[in-house]
Amino acid sequence: MPDSRGRTGLDRAGRDLTRNPDVVVRDVEVTSDGWHVLRRTTFEHRRRDGTWQVQQRETYDRGDGATVLLYDRERATVLLTRQFRFPAYVNDHPDGMLLETAAGLLDADDPESAVRREAAEELGVEVGEIAPVFALYTSPGSVTERLHCYAAPYGAADRTGAGGGLVEEGEDIEVVELPFAQALRMVADGRIVDAKTVLLLQWAALHGPFAVGAAPAPGR
Known part of the structure; x- marks a missing residue:
């Protein structure tokens, strides 16, 4: 039935x-x-x-998902979201307001299309060049989700919308631009506690756009 x-x-x-x-x-x-x-x-x-x-x-x-770390190497910044997460709030997070990379479920889309959609809806960014980083099982003891993680450069010209998410889906998302060095400090002191965001920021520092000797980003 x-x-x-x-x-x-x-x-x-x-x-x-x-x-x-x-x-x-x-x-x-x-x-x-x-x-x-x-x-x-x-x-x-x-x-x-x-x-x-x-x-x-x-x-x-809950299906599979996709997320993207948007970075600007020239200005050494990253673009994140801040939104209320009740599961974190009910499990001891001070206010439930988490800083995260833009993310969403795939629904009927392929991972790259989904992450482009989420970047536009949540951050107001039209993503150009994009690179896959890794695909992870987020909580393999109980959750089936596999999360496809990407990274992409952004600049002022790519910020074509206001972002903020979809009201009809209950989203109320703040767009937050941070210096990359500050974002790393926020991981160290516990102000950024979202797992996918921590992993992508650490990847960016060790192997990605902010690693020592990293190649210039495409089109930048």
Whole structure:
């Protein structure tokens, strides 16, 4: 039967997996089918000593996502968002207002198209040259999401809109431009605590546009 959003087959996810001979899926239950899907999966796992063990795991399926670190090497700045995140707020963040790279779910788009869409909506930037950095499982113990991470240069001419996100999706996003050195200090002192943003900033310092000896950005 279709769920509230018209989706069917939600209990089929994972049943046909055979890539790992040490894992056999026995049952999949949908425990919540709100905007995203929570499943409880029962499977048998062959341990390293050869014995089989029955286990259950809950997985939260919200789809895959994409994010982009926008940087200006000439002025040594990065462009981030600031927005309220209730899950962080309810888990001890002082005010729930997190500094982050622009990001969003893929929905029906490929990762690059999705990240261009999010940069336009959240930051008001029309992204030109863009480079993939890595793709990460954000919380592999419980969340299925794989996050595709990109980096791209920006300049004044690329800031073609106001940003701020979509009101109809409940977004109220502040565009924040920071000196790259300050952003790194904010990671060190705990003012930037979003994982994808921390990883991309550290990549930029070690291997990316702000690394010692880094090549000039395309078109800059």
